[in-house]
Amino acid sequence: MNMSSANVSERAQQPPALAISTVIFALRPDSERTRPTLWLPLVRRTRQPFRDLWALPGGPLSATESLQDAAARNLQETTGLQPSYLEQLYAFGGLDRSPSQRVVSIVYWALVKPDEAALARETENVRWFRADRLDKLAFDHNLIVDYGLWRLRNKVEYGSIAYDLLGDRFTLAQVREVYEAVLGRTLDPANFRRHLRATPDIEATDEYLQGVRHRPPRLYRYTGAAAQRNNGPLSQSG
Amino acid sequence: MNMSSANVSERAQQPPALAISTVIFALRPDSERTRPTLWLPLVRRTRQPFRDLWALPGGPLSATESLQDAAARNLQETTGLQPSYLEQLYAFGGLDRSPSQRVVSIVYWALVKPDEAALARETENVRWFRADRLDKLAFDHNLIVDYGLWRLRNKVEYGSIAYDLLGDRFTLAQVREVYEAVLGRTLDPANFRRHLRATPDIEATDEYLQGVRHRPPRLYRYTGAAAQRNNGPLSQSG
Structure with a gap:
């Protein structure tokens, strides 16, 4: 036009x-x-x-x-x-x-x-x-x-929106906290960790959470597609 | 007002x-x-x-x-x-x-x-x-x-929208066909059946598909919440 x-x-x-x-x-x-x-x-x-x-x-x-x-x-x-x-x-x-x-x-x-x-x-x-x-x-x-x-x-x-509320590096407990905040209920930490480790979309890094002296938790990163930022066929034309 | x-x-x-x-x-x-x-x-x-x-x-x-x-x-x-x-x-x-x-x-x-x-x-x-x-x-x-x-x-x-495209009773193959039609690719029937049987949201009935003479497939029904028809806080006020 x-x-x-x-x-x-x-x-x-x-x-x-x-x-x-x-x-x-x-x-x-x-x-x-x-x-x-x-x-x-x-x-x-x-x-x-x-x-x-x-x-x-x-x-x-x-x-x-x-x-x-x-x-x-x-x-x-x-x-x-x-x-x-x-x-x-x-x-x-x-x-x-x-x-x-x-x-x-x-x-x-x-x-x-x-x-x-x-x-x-x-x-x-x-x-x-x-x-x-x-x-x-x-x-x-x-x-x-x-x-x-x-x-x-x-x-x-399956949708994975939790990672849009987290930084580039996060602990498994931080992912659980996002789910807990969003769902409004607490989740069993061990079950959640097991479930999360089984998803292919996050990857362990060699880094650990700073400022924790006793057994600092490992940091992970999200490797899945940024489904939330990709608006499918709308991405080009708004 | x-x-x-x-x-x-x-x-x-x-x-x-x-x-x-x-x-x-x-x-x-x-x-x-x-x-x-x-x-x-x-x-x-x-x-x-x-x-x-x-x-x-x-x-x-x-x-x-x-x-x-x-x-x-x-x-x-x-x-x-x-x-x-x-x-x-x-x-x-x-x-x-x-x-x-x-x-x-x-x-x-x-x-x-x-x-x-x-x-x-x-x-x-x-x-x-x-x-x-x-x-x-x-x-x-x-x-x-x-x-x-x-x-x-x-x-x-997890979202479950497939059941909105099916009748009240369906075979596991029909559920797979919805996913295949929506995703635009074929899925392994055995894997899909196993995955589906493990979800709590569908239930086997005592009925079988009509009009199939040799080993007619069993019919299932959806028992999960009708998430798609429930528009959350909007349900009341539109």
Whole structure:
């Protein structure tokens, strides 16, 4: 999207508009294969911008609806679905998402069980697509789908956020203290140490805690991926 | 907050305003105890609404800043911090969050390492508080802090989202298929089955998959907490 400087200054005077969109994932068998894959419903745009491209179901936020209610209503209107799992995914607010006004989209996502997905409506302008085989979608909706898939992958694997609250070197007791502070309960030190030593993401160093005279504890470092600082598909574009 | 019906209809005509807020957690030792606990910086409000109450650092979204940039700038201006970990937490958009105009707040959160936290500025109107001992804050900011703490707890424990993509009864192979579809790679069936049997969250039933003649596989059911459908402190108020 090329914008003249006149357009840029016009945009700067308007407050950003708010919209709600939804990404709905379901497992479906593929016609060519037996193994099920992830699918999602999309809506064909019937007007500019991005006319005739497919887009996530969505619309503007009305002044009298909560974010979640707006997402649920929109989803129901386009696909007929009322998923049991509907959760906020992310707010997308990049400066150039839409060619006209700046739009901040608060995106919800739904995971749909097979029996729910079987009830979904398909029409000429609402269709299901394989999530890993999408063409160019309207706006930044490919990025939003990629982000949804990434969050889904993250959620099924173990998260390790404790190390973002610690320095570069730490004792095993300090890791336990993070967990205890976060969970609000004490943990058995021996069990925790055993559990932690079995994780591949931390590594013993040759250093020991300073200032402790009797048997100073060994320092460790985190070697796992910085999942928290890597925002997946969002890392490049914010 | 009591609102007359005149106020309600005035509000319904204004588009919702957008604001950015930040929750910053750091581990700090407590003066009374040796074990560190979670702390966060707050800003004293110097005008109405909620004058003299403490609030999360934040402000309106300017038209020419990305959401993340606005959060980082705001954080830097109030506390002097430039945390290495700054991530979107949630968009709060309830209808009655603010007594005047409807405000949708996109909240970012930062986890701050001890060496970063040591550099934080404190002034008369910017102070650090223990996260588990807060008085009544301005707006819905107690709820936002509670939600941040809940997300933090969730992140340190194992997540189990696969069961939201399955029916009430499933085979172990179907669980593996969810993981494979989500992770985009195949998993060793024997290893996966062993791993899954060791988790306390699924339970064998007396039922078997229908329509399979030779050795039909057993069906299981999920018995763990429905973490995905429980939105923690947000469950009540949306």
